[in-house]
Structure formats: structure tokens, C-alpha cells
Amino acid sequence: MLMSLLQVAFLDQVAWGVFSMEKIGRTSVSLETREAFQNGHRLRIGARAFDMLEVLIQARGKIVTKNQIMSHVWPDLVVEEGNIHVHLSALRKQLGADGRAIQTVPRRGYRLVPLDDDTSVHQSKNSAIPSTSPSIEFEPLPICYTPLIGRENEIGEITSALQDTPVVTLLGPGGAGKTHLAIEAAQSMRANGRVDVCFLSLAPVLRREQVLNAAAEAFGIEPFDELLLLPKLLGAVADRRILLVLDNCEHMLEEAARLTERLVQASANLRVLATSREALRSRNETLHWVAPLATPGVDATHREILACPSVETFLAFAASWTSDLTKEPENVDMIGSVCRQLDGLPLALELAASRARVFGMRQLACEVADDPFRTLIGGRRTAPARQRTLLGMLDWSYQLLGELERVVLHKLAKISGHFHLDHAQTVAAVDRVSKGDVTEAIAGLVSKCLVIRTPGGEKDDYYLLGTTREYALRKLDRPPKIGEGPLERTRHRDRSAEGRSTARASTHFASPGNGRRHRA
Missing domain, CATH: 1.10.8 (Helicase, Ruva Protein; domain 3)
Known part of the structure; x- marks a missing residue:
């Protein structure tokens, strides 16, 4: 009751000109009091989201870049770009249908535009937003300023694979150059006049529910009712020859797989080229292994x-x-x-x-x-x-592991060089954990590209990259091992120190050769 009276009093002050209001469709916004109303009801807009709304209103229809938003909303902090998506999504949700007025301009930023049914969106006393809006365009490919070396043949393999299958995932360890290879392959296909290319990086996406909005933004689709967003997206790709480069999928595997399948079902001419440290396991997915670049031997001239x-x-x-x-x-x-x-x-x-x-x-x-x-x-x-x-790259991979996978990784790091699966099962044995579970953990490390498998004769070989092994041996702030007491953890640190000395003295194996392709 008290809140209703305060709202009435506030609106009375507005009516008498005490506060000026900005209009966004049915929404009235006061920058002085940092409040927004729809039909007399106060909207629950968070402080960060209101900061974003404020900078957009003050821009008077001009494009506000992501850097400008971050400087205004987080002036003294260094934050990930994904925070913009979080608060912008919350703001649009609070504005409801009026959230459509916040327009995404691919590769540039955001701005407020008039709604179809309200040409006076947020007009002020002195200025108004232009009623025109740019034509819809896809998110373009990033520019690579260094040449792609040692993978020329792989570009042909990837483009050929995309002729045969709708989804190709470039799979490899962190830092192997998957994104660069995907961009070059996409440029090759576009140069041949085969497709329109759209780039969608999931790196800044922090929450599962943001994936669909990020996809809509990449395809140049203005956000509106969330229930209608997927049909709008599927309609935009229908009957068009499109290559979607879906980058950095490993932390959003289920959502990336679901999005990929829906897009492919909507258009027989659409292709998806994904990059990930783990397979999407989506329907009709073909995997292309991206190995680290070959290194010179110790005795090379x-x-x-x-x-x-x-x-x-x-x-x-x-x-x-x-x-x-x-x-x-x-x-x-x-x-x-x-x-x-x-x-x-x-x-x-x-x-x-x-x-x-x-x-x-x-x-x-x-x-x-x-x-x-x-x-x-x-x-x-x-x-x-x-x-x-380098540490940040490996930390990211480590954070995506399960508890048992982390334990097993630490144990496998004690092995120098290549090893067979039976030896790994023995070394990685964990008290009160079955051999089958340990084997599954090893399989998980292989699928996440932290343990690399190379086909052998009677038995396949496995190994850890030197950087991965060194990381696992050096990581002191690891979670307690399953079934392991304080004494064993102390002994582990002692053995880790010995292992690091051995690692520096050991021979580094050359990287595997060209990418290999197979169906998931």
C-alpha cells in the first residue's frame, strides 16, 4: 500500500514537471530518480542494468560500443564482455515487449530505436532518435593478422567435409589454433562464392540461457519475446546457404549441440563449423583433429x-x-x-x-x-x-573437468612419455573407486584433449603434452584426492617436485601430424 502511494506521488511530480521522463514504448524512465514504470507499476531493474539503460538513453539513438558500456557501467573494474549480455538480457526481460527498442548492431554495439508502434521512442525535448535502422547483417569473421602455417592441406579437408556433412567440429587441445583454422576455412568457402558466413563465439557466453540470444545477435535478429526467438532464428536461416562458425563450444556443449541440430533441421543448405576441446556429440557430426604444430627434433639441423x-x-x-x-x-x-x-x-x-x-x-x-x-x-x-x-588457457581446461578426472590427471602426470591404457589404469588407481570408473575418467580426459591418443600396433599409445604434464605436476591448490589422506598429499608434493625435474630433462615428442577426420 505504501509503495503504491509513493508511486502515485512520484507520478504526480512527473505530471507537474518536477522530473522529466524518457519514453520507450509504454515504458517511462526517470534518469534523475533511476526508476522506470509501465502502466503505473515500477519495474525491478538492477543497478547495472539501469546503468546500461542510462547510457543508451543518453546516446539519443547513436550506437554505444561495448567498450563504452563497460567504461560506464564498470568504470574501475576489468570484467568479461559476457557481463554485458547478462545484464542486457535482464534489462530486456524487465522491459518486456519494449525491450525490442534495444537494438544490437553486429560488431559495433547497441542503440535505442523506435518501435514499430511508437515512432516517439524516448524522444526528449531537444532531440529524437532517427527512425531508420541498418539492414540486417551477420556477425563477420574476425581478422587474422598472421598467416596460417602448416595447415594448408587441412583447409581443403575441412571444406570438403562440409560438402558431405552438415556439422564439422575442429577438435583439439587449448591453444592449438582451432579458431584460426576455422576462420581460414570459412574464408576459403566464402571466397569461392559458396556461402554467406556468420561468426558466433560462445567465449563470452556465461550462462546456458544466453546461447540463443547470442545466436540471434550474431544473425542480426532483434530480440523480442523469448518464446518466439527460436522460430524467428530458424526462419532467418531457412533456404539460405549459410556457414555458421560456432567458436569455443567446450563450456556450452549441450546448448551448442541443441542449437546446431535445430539450425541444420531448419535448413538443408546450412553448415556448421564448430571449434571445441570436446566433441559436441550432435547428430551427423564429423570430427577433425587439430594437432599442435610439428616441432623440430633435438638433433635437427x-x-x-x-x-x-x-x-x-x-x-x-x-x-x-x-x-x-x-x-x-x-x-x-x-x-x-x-x-x-x-x-x-x-x-x-x-x-x-x-x-x-x-x-x-x-x-x-x-x-x-x-x-x-x-x-x-x-x-x-x-x-x-x-x-x-598459458596458465589461463590450462586453467580453463582444468575447470571443465570432473573431480575424478582431475585426480586421474594428477596421477597420469607422473608418467614420463607415452604409455598404454593398462599402465595408465594401474598408475591412476584410486582407493574405493572401481577400475571401470577410473577407465571412464581416462576416457574423459582423452575426449577433452588433455590426454592424447595415438594409434599404435597392438595397443594405442597415450601421452600428455609437456605443458599439460607440467601444469598438473605444478598445481598445488588441487582438490583433495578421493580416498586420500593428508600424508599422501604431502608425499604427492614431494614426488611432484621430482617429477618436474624429470620433465625438464626428458625428451619432448614431436606433435602428431595432419588432422584426422572421423564420424562421432
């Missing part, structure tokens, strides 16, 4: 080192600040060593190349050998947090 794809990639990243890194012969050996220690992972090579500018090759090689996780930092500021450091 300078000519062999310089011809190695991982070394060529390292030099391509370093070309932004130097062109004479290989003039000194000893640098060639050190570059080969760094590429070998980093398993030929393009993300790690990019981080290392940027640090070489700071340390020089001799010191960089020493730093990487001593502690690659402390050394490989300072990635692109615009990259997701997990792609700015």
Missing part, C-alpha cells in the same frame, strides 16, 4: 628447424617487432628448443614471441625452461582472459 611449422609460426608472430631474429645461429637452436618445450601450440608460441622482445632469445629460452607459466603472460588485451596467459 638449422635448415630443418627453420622449415618446421612451429618455428615458422613463432617467427611470424615475432615479425611484428623484428625481422632479424635468425641472423645469429645460436638463436635458431634456442627458437627450436622453445617451440619444442611449448609443444608447438600456436597460442603459447604467440605469447613466447611477444616475450622474446622483452628478454631476448637466450633469456627467453631459460625462462621457458624454468617456468613457462610465469613467463608466458601478456597476451592481447582484447583476447578473453583464458587466452592471455
